[in-house]
Amino acid sequence: MRDMTRFGRRSAFGLAAALLMAGLAAPAAAQDAAGEVTWSKDIAPILQRSCQQCHRPDGGAPMSLITYEDTRPWARSIRQRTGLRDKQDAMPPWYIEKDIGIQDYKGDVSLSDEEVAKIADWVDNGAPRGNPADAPPPLEFPDASVWTIGEPDLIVSSPSIEIGASDPDWWGPIGDSAIEGLAEDRYVAAIEMKEINDVEPTGGRETVGSRWGIHHLVWNVVHPDEYTLEELEALRESDPDEYARRVGASVIEQGFWPVHEVGRNADYFDPKAGLLLRAGSNIIFSSAHLHSTGTHMKSRLDIGFKFHPRDYEPEYTNILLAYGTGDLDIRGGTANQKIESFRTLPFHAKLTIFEPHLHAAGTRMCLDAIYPDTGRMETLSCAGYNHSWVRAYSYAEDAAPVLPKGTVLRITGYFDTSPGNKNVADPRNWAGMGDRSIDNMLINLAQGVRLSDEQYAAELEQRRRALNLTPGQYVTGCPGCGAWSADAGQNQDQ
Ligand code: HEC
Numbered sequence: 001m002r003d004m005t006r007f008g009r010r011s012a013f014g015l016a017a018a019l020l021m022a023g024l025a026a027p028a029a030a031q032d033a034a035g036e037v038t039w040s041k042d043i044a045p046i047l048q049r050s051c052q053q054c055h056r057p058d059g060g061a062p063m064s065l066i067t068y069e070d071t072r073p074w075a076r077s078i079r080q081r082t083g084l085r086d087k088q089d090a091m092p093p094w095y096i097e098k099d100i101g102i103q104d105y106k107g108d109v110s111l112s113d114e115e116v117a118k119i120a121d122w123v124d125n126g127a128p129r130g131n132p133a134d135a136p137p138p139l140e141f142p143d144a145s146v147w148t149i150g151e152p153d154l155i156v157s158s159p160s161i162e163i164g165a166s167d168p169d170w171w172g173p174i175g176d177s178a179i180e181g182l183a184e185d186r187y188v189a190a191i192e193m194k195e196i197n198d199v200e201p202t203g204g205r206e207t208v209g210s211r212w213g214i215h216h217l218v219w220n221v222v223h224p225d226e227y228t229l230e231e232l233e234a235l236r237e238s239d240p241d242e243y244a245r246r247v248g249a250s251v252i253e254q255g256f257w258p259v260h261e262v263g264r265n266a267d268y269f270d271p272k273a274g275l276l277l278r279a280g281s282n283i284i285f286s287s288a289h290l291h292s293t294g295t296h297m298k299s300r301l302d303i304g305f306k307f308h309p310r311d312y313e314p315e316y317t318n319i320l321l322a323y324g325t326g327d328l329d330i331r332g333g334t335a336n337q338k339i340e341s342f343r344t345l346p347f348h349a350k351l352t353i354f355e356p357h358l359h360a361a362g363t364r365m366c367l368d369a370i371y372p373d374t375g376r377m378e379t380l381s382c383a384g385y386n387h388s389w390v391r392a393y394s395y396a397e398d399a400a401p402v403l404p405k406g407t408v409l410r411i412t413g414y415f416d417t418s419p420g421n422k423n424v425a426d427p428r429n430w431a432g433m434g435d436r437s438i439d440n441m442l443i444n445l446a447q448g449v450r451l452s453d454e455q456y457a458a459e460l461e462q463r464r465r466a467l468n469l470t471p472g473q474y475v476t477g478c479p480g481c482g483a484w485s486a487d488a489g490q491n492q493d494q
Pocket of ligand 1: 046047050051052053054055060061062074077078081082091092093109111201211388
């Protein structure tokens, strides 16, 4: 559809040029009517798809972008924010770089180059409304909350917390919630975590953290068959390692639930690696980092669960594949500082989620893979970073990297402590690793699945079929896809 519009415009120009050449200048108004970018025809569909889930009354964003009247006063600001693409203040808050690495992600609401250009054209041309009859019917928002995973099958809320206007950063457990309304055990296909608070979306701090108070919240699900809440509490003293294993994420952990981060979006698990949610369990919110916003606030976390069908059985186990380094030395007042961290995969794996985690000074992270045997390196994903929006990028089904054992995963974090990074409270400060938002971190909170030799071979085969690859044909993130076994030869005919 987008292409047809572009084609339409080009042919209108072509017509104008032909008329000029024939000595018949086409009236300007006629040209505009054919090619003009209008709110009704061009901009409203973009806003509906990529903006209104937040930019509507009670949507959490500072202003509504539902009607033309809502949108018009923000035209210049919209042009500026969408033009930032993958840089810190970009809108929508989705920072994957479009010119490098894998491009297919689930829940991607980012704008195409054509859409960004269209918005710029529209604003430069006076942000006209156009013909109201061209506008798509308005979307309906029956509930305050819009979930990108679709209407959740179950929502569990954390206990409510209060944060003072200027409280120092705080870390600790915030209690537990019984899972209610779940009659039987179910496997979870996707989750979305949302901070629900009473902060006015406008105003607040100039630096990071004006909108949300929960910087992170680590949680896990514990069933009374394993530990009752009392037994778990006793473990804290008697066996701290087991306690940590049950309630807090370690570096590589099976069957663990993702961490909530400030401004976070949805997690889509590998379809073959649904996570089991047992009826009658409790959710333990074992480690929160709270960060004041400049106003006194009440807040909680809502976790929306989307289930697989009842008869679903997983083939794989989802794993948290977090790695990074605390060896950080970030100078004050300096843009474009680079720090790397490496991890060797101890097993074959499919990577399902890339989640850059930096802090206020962080502006970008790239993930590269260095393959065993060949030593070849390629970039899987690069994303800008804004510490007010910690995003998780779930690879689309046939784009998720399928990596052989021994692959070295490299992350490169980029830090900017110059005055150009408004998230940094005081650009003069040196900062190292630390828990506060003004300290630094460098972690890829990746998720994936471990694959046996047979499963690895089957995943390669499935990928070749899905993408219709010919022998030797190469795709990013799948070094084995191009290497064919003799019995896979029948694919050559496709
Ligand atoms: C996930 C929710 C979300 C989505 C999707 C989203 N926004 Fe925003 N937007 C926000 C929030 C929250 C803020 C205020 C905080 C900030 O600037 O990061 C904001 C700020 C803005 C601002 C700056 C307002 C000001 O005060 O100057 C503009 C302009 C904007 N958004 C436009 C858009 C457009 C256009 C889209 C779609 C192409 C979009 N946003 C998509 C949540 C969202």
